[in-house]
Amino acid sequence: MSGKPVLHYFNARGRMECIRWLLAAAGVEFEEKFIERPEDLEKLRKDGKLMFEQVPMVEIDGMTLVQTRAILNYIATKYDLDGKDVKERALIDMYAEGIADLSEMMGQLVVTPPDQKEAKIALIKDRTKNRYLPAFEKVLKSHGQDYLVGNRLTRVDIHLLELLLYVEEIDSSLLAPFPLLKALKSRLSNLPNVKKFLQPGSQRKPPIDEKALEEAKKIFKLS
Numbered sequence: 001m002s003g004k005p006v007l008h009y010f011n012a013r014g015r016m017e018c019i020r021w022l023l024a025a026a027g028v029e030f031e032e033k034f035i036e037r038p039e040d041l042e043k044l045r046k047d048g049k050l051m052f053e054q055v056p057m058v059e060i061d062g063m064t065l066v067q068t069r070a071i072l073n074y075i076a077t078k079y080d081l082d083g084k085d086v087k088e089r090a091l092i093d094m095y096a097e098g099i100a101d102l103s104e105m106m107g108q109l110v111v112t113p114p115d116q117k118e119a120k121i122a123l124i125k126d127r128t129k130n131r132y133l134p135a136f137e138k139v140l141k142s143h144g145q146d147y148l149v150g151n152r153l154t155r156v157d158i159h160l161l162e163l164l165l166y167v168e169e170i171d172s173s174l175l176a177p178f179p180l181l182k183a184l185k186s187r188l189s190n191l192p193n194v195k196k197f198l199q200p201g202s203q204r205k206p207p208i209d210e211k212a213l214e215e216a217k218k219i220f221k222l223s
């Protein structure tokens with residue numbers, strides 16, 4: 001055992017990517033065991049490692065953790081990327097849920113039937129431009145600080161950076177009207193751990209392709 005956290009998921013972003021991002025930002029090296037066949041998932045279930053028979057699952061510090069938010073909370077607390085008091089943590093949770101809502105809409109895009117894709121993309125762009133990015137720009141403007149909460153790096157800055165990169169994948173012009181978010185993005189991208197994770201060859205995952213999506217559907221028995 002190397003002592004590094006071991007991440008169990010398939011070789012794609014999905015629900016594990018935010019966990020990879022948070023570990024990387026904290027400067028924590030991790031191993032990945034990819035689920036490549038239905039039997040890999042069955043084995044984890046049979047071994048009693050998946051409390052709700054689902055992944056992501058992370059083996060860390062002698063624990064077998066499931067549930068994305070619980071895993072993120074543990075990592076953030078352990079590596080001092082959570083709020084310093086109960087009010088900061090409430091803001092972090094609130095912002096993180098907003099980020100998760102938009103990320104979820106984006107994540108659904110890959111399983112949206114082709115005839116509904118255009119409408120879905122239009123809705124995502126509308127929500128991005130008119131709801132979520134203005135809300136975060138306003139937070140930065142109102143306190144004039146370099147980070148979203150408590151004037152220091154927290155997990156929610158990392159979640160937001162990940163989201164901004166996905167926004168740019170959909171339409172690189174969407175960020176243009178938000179100077180403070182653009183500045184935050186470049187500041188965060190230059191943090192040494194983040195910079196390293198942004199380099200080609202890191203454990204960061206590209207957008208899922210059709211073939212990988214079909215394989216994942218088979219593994220998770222989705223139609």
Ligand SMILES: N[C@@H](CCC(=O)N[C@@H](CS)C(=O)NCC(=O)O)C(=O)O
Pocket residue numbers: 014015053054055056066067068069220
């Ligand atoms: N609330 C859980 C949801 C996990 C989840 O839905 N995982 C999917 C893969 S992304 C899964 O394992 N699906 C198989 C199943 O539900 O049987 C979390 O956030 O971790």
